[in-house]
Amino acid sequence: MKYIDNDLKNTPFPIAPGCGCQPHEVQVKAVSSVGRNIQVLFIVSALILVTFHPRSEQFITFSIIFSSIILEAFPFMLLGTLLGGFIEVFLSRERLINLLPKKKHDAIVLAALLGIIFPVCECAIVPVVRKFLNKGMPLGSAVAFLLAGPIVNPLVFASTCVAYSFNFKIAVLRSFAGFFIAVTIGLIIDSCLSKTQTLIETTPAHTCSLCHDNANLKNQSLRKKVFAAFQHGAADFYDIGRFLIIGAFIAAALQTFVSRQVFTSVLTGPVTAIVSMMVLAVVLNLCSEADAFIASSFQSAGVPFSAQLAFLVLGPMLDIKLIMMYLSVFTKKMIITLSSLVIFFVFFAMLFLEVSGWL
Amino acid sequence: MAVNQSKNKIIGVSVPLAVMAAWVFAFGFLIYNNRYYLFLKPQFGILIYISLFICSLFALSFLFSGTNHHVQDSMIKGMITLLPIMFILAAGDNTLGSYALSKRTMAAPQKAIQMSAPEAIKEKTSDPLDMTISRLTQQWDTYKGSKVSVEGLFYEPVGKNKDMAIVFRYLITCCAADAQPIGLVIKKNNIQQIKNNDWVRITGVVHEETIDGSLVIFMELEHIEKTIMPSKNAAYFYN
Numbered sequence: 001m002k003y004i005d006n007d008l009k010n011t012p013f014p015i016a017p018g019c020g021c022q023p024h025e026v027q028v029k030a031v032s033s034v035g036r037n038i039q040v041l042f043i044v045s046a047l048i049l050v051t052f053h054p055r056s057e058q059f060i061t062f063s064i065i066f067s068s069i070i071l072e073a074f075p076f077m078l079l080g081t082l083l084g085g086f087i088e089v090f091l092s093r094e095r096l097i098n099l100l101p102k103k104k105h106d107a108i109v110l111a112a113l114l115g116i117i118f119p120v121c122e123c124a125i126v127p128v129v130r131k132f133l134n135k136g137m138p139l140g141s142a143v144a145f146l147l148a149g150p151i152v153n154p155l156v157f158a159s160t161c162v163a164y165s166f167n168f169k170i171a172v173l174r175s176f177a178g179f180f181i182a183v184t185i186g187l188i189i190d191s192c193l194s195k196t197q198t199l200i201e202t203t204p205a206h207t208c209s210l211c212h213d214n215a216n217l218k219n220q221s222l223r224k225k226v227f228a229a230f231q232h233g234a235a236d237f238y239d240i241g242r243f244l245i246i247g248a249f250i251a252a253a254l255q256t257f258v259s260r261q262v263f264t265s266v267l268t269g270p271v272t273a274i275v276s277m278m279v280l281a282v283v284l285n286l287c288s289e290a291d292a293f294i295a296s297s298f299q300s301a302g303v304p305f306s307a308q309l310a311f312l313v314l315g316p317m318l319d320i321k322l323i324m325m326y327l328s329v330f331t332k333k334m335i336i337t338l339s340s341l342v343i344f345f346v347f348f349a350m351l352f353l354e355v356s357g358w359l
Numbered sequence: 360m361a362v363n364q365s366k367n368k369i370i371g372v373s374v375p376l377a378v379m380a381a382w383v384f385a386f387g388f389l390i391y392n393n394r395y396y397l398f399l400k401p402q403f404g405i406l407i408y409i410s411l412f413i414c415s416l417f418a419l420s421f422l423f424s425g426t427n428h429h430v431q432d433s434m435i436k437g438m439i440t441l442l443p444i445m446f447i448l449a450a451g452d453n454t455l456g457s458y459a460l461s462k463r464t465m466a467a468p469q470k471a472i473q474m475s476a477p478e479a480i481k482e483k484t485s486d487p488l489d490m491t492i493s494r495l496t497q498q499w500d501t502y503k504g505s506k507v508s509v510e511g512l513f514y515e516p517v518g519k520n521k522d523m524a525i526v527f528r529y530l531i532t533c534c535a536a537d538a539q540p541i542g543l544v545i546k547k548n549n550i551q552q553i554k555n556n557d558w559v560r561i562t563g564v565v566h567e568e569t570i571d572g573s574l575v576i577f578m579e580l581e582h583i584e585k586t587i588m589p590s591k592n593a594a595y596f597y598n
Contacts, residue, residue: 036435043438050445057458057556063450065459068398068534070443071389075406078413231424234417238375242439249442255536259462290533293598297466297539 042246058256066252072287073123073244073321078237080124084131085233089225093136104140108186111141112179115149121288122150122316123244126325127236133329139198140190144182147342150288150316151178160312163292170292170305173353174312181313181345188341189334198334200327240328247321251285254320258283270354273307274347281315288316306354314346370430372421374437379418385444386411397454398447399534400597454594455529455538457514457555465540466530467574468499468567487562492528493596495565495576496541507578508562510586511542512594513553520570523547526561526578532598541596544570545580558586558593 053059100107120128129146133139150156152175160171189198220228263280277298286294295308318339326335353359386407389395395407487508495502495509511526527542529535545561553559561583568577 036431039435039439043435043442046442047445050442050449055449057456060450060453061455061459063446064398064453064455065536067443067447067450068536071395071398071407071447072403072534072536074443075403075410075413078410078417082413082416227420227423230416230420233413234375234379234420237417238378238421238436238440242436245439245442252536256459256462260464284536286537287533290537293532294537294539297464299467 039242039246042249046249062252062256065255066248069248069252069285069321070245073248074241076121076124077127077241077244078233080120080127081237081240082230082233083120083124084127084236085229085231087128087131087135088232089229091135096132096135096137100137100141104138104190105187107138107141108144108183108190111137112144112148112182112186113152114145115152116154118149119153119155120149121153121156122319122322123287123325125149126322126329127240130236130240130329133195133199138190139193139195140186143189143338144186146182147185147317148179148182151175151182151313153288156288156292156316159289160292163296170309170312173309173359174292177309177313177346177349177353178316181317181342181349184345185338185341189338193334193337198330198337200329200331240325243324243326243328244321247319247324248285250324251283251320254283255285270304270306271351273304274310274350274354277303277307277311278314278343278346281311282319284315285319285321286315291315304354305359306350309353309359310346310350313349314342317342317346367430370433372424374433376418376421378437378440379414379421381441381444382414383411383418385447386414389447394452396592396595397450397452397535400531402597403533452591454592455535456512456594457527459529459538460514460525460527460540460542461516463538463540464573465525465527465542465575466496468495468576469497491596492526492541492543493530495543496530499567499576502565504564504566506562506564506581508560509543510558510560510589513557513559514555515547523570524550526559528594528596530596530598535595538595543576543578544568545578545583550583553583553585558588560584560586 049059050063101110125146129137129142132145133142137145157171157175160174161168164170260280263276263283277295281291284291284294291312295311298308298311323335323339326338330338389398389407390404390411393401393404395404399407487506488502489508490502492509492511495507509526511528514525514527515521516523516525524545524547525540525542526545527540529538530541531538543561543565545563561578561580563578563581565576565578567574569575570577
């Protein structure tokens with residue numbers, strides 16, 4: 001215990017020991033009445049739509065796109081929440097602290113590179129980050145991992161190479177841009193904001209009896225620990241799945257009813273092209289493993305590489321379903337700050353690449 | 360008070376359990392007859408199986424533990440989590456059609472990759488080459504100027520290009536949300552009794568044209584006939 005205390009003193013991030021769970025008498029904080037009303041309104045509208053809408057082609061198209069986004073994202077989210085459950089039970093705060101470098105900057109850089117050995121897409125990463133934050137991961141490191149993870153991962157690198165006919169320059173630039181932007185934003189957030197300002201109050205949405213006492217947890221059998229991990233995962237999925245669904249619903253509506261030509265019609269100069277492609281990335285909500293194929297299709301329309309890269313870097317960091325999912329972790333203030341920083345850095349990084357002639 | 364607590368406990372267990380059980384059935388429904396092909400590329404089947412497995416585990420864990428959610432919140436979360444299942448059912452056995460094409464831009468023809476020279480020469484024969492739109496688009500420089508026969512969905516654009524028609528399918532990388540239309544443009548002179556989303560086979564010589572600033576494959580149409588839909592997911596090619 002003394003060793004742990006020393007470790008906690010050495011780290012620049014004040015982290016209390018323990019597993020992160022509250023006693024299970026504590027009820028989950030009720031959703032605010034405004035939030036609840038919005039969600040009820042959403043349910044009623046969707047039910048009316050699905051029940052009474054004539055089976056027109058528009059409706060069928062919407063249903064297919066909405067279902068596709070969900071079916072593509074759900075497996076990763078289920079895996080993410082399950083992984084989060086295992087992190088909750090098997091990775092103690094003390095162990096997490098031992099794994100992270102003691103220097104704040106090193107911890108952020110390492111977290112941004114975690115995606116290389118921990119290849120999770122953007123749908124799976126949110127529940128994992130939520131667990132890491134509950135475990136005491138420093139905010140800046142969590143943000144760096146959240147933003148860079150879905151870009152620097154090897155699967156995304158490979159799919160980008162294939163989409164661009166093995167033009168490695170695009171894939172390398174995408175990884176580097178994602179990494180540097182994530183590290184920069186991680187450092188800024190870490191210096192300017194505290195966890196109390198940025199994280200929503202969460203209490204466990206389950207009745208796990210194992211996690212509230214580390215001594216108790218350590219003495220339990222592996223079977224019980226695994227079951228506790230499932231309990232955590234299930235509760236997390238039930239708690240945050242709705243954010244993905246609402247985000248996917250909005251994204252599907254935009255994909256169905258707004259023509260892509262609206263965006264491509266303004267792709268004249270580099271600045272408007274970068275802005276348009278950034279808006280498109282937010283609207284389309286594509287998986288980071290598929291988005292390169294869409295971005296590369298804009299080559300024939302004469303879209304500058306900087307704008308294509310803006311699409312590839314911004315999409316995995318910020319889109320409608322991600323913004324909704326961030327609501328399960330961050331306060332609105334943090335989401336606005338994070339979104340603004342991401343948009344700012346992606347835009348200026350791409351503008352710099354365009355002006356410098358590196359592309 | 361005790362009654363309320365008991366009621367809350369029952370809801371805390373039964374609602375999440377019912378939601379996860381519904382998803383287990385939904386994934387089973389998608390696996391049956393490979394229905395998920397209508398939404399995802401076939402290689403992603405493994406993800407559907409994994410999801411079914413994890414949902415079953417989560418359902419079991421809810422059965423034995425329940426949640427501490429506020430009752431109303433639990434109901435709301437459950438309802439929202441169930442919504443996609445309703446839309447999966449509402450989509451039925453349909454695929455994306457001409458409406459989705461009208462909102463997307465068609466992929467440009469690409470240069471051939473990894474095509475051996477003898478094979479490329481063999482393809483340039485005088486008889487129409489029976490092929491897929493996917494192959495024609497992805498190995499365009501091999502087939503440029505050839506007489507080909509392809510099958511796809513029919514679409515008549517409205518607006519300034521209303522003397523044209525498009526025969527198309529979709530290329531899917533991951534899911535239908537990223538589906539990219541690929542196809543050929545034809546002049547629709549003397550084409551009657553063919554409606555949007557009808558399956559057609561077209562034959563003619565193909566070359567490139569620039570229409571509205573975009574490079575497209577254009578076919579000098581020699582023959583067009585209505586055909587039956589080859590399979591329920593025939594509108595999709597998977598990348």
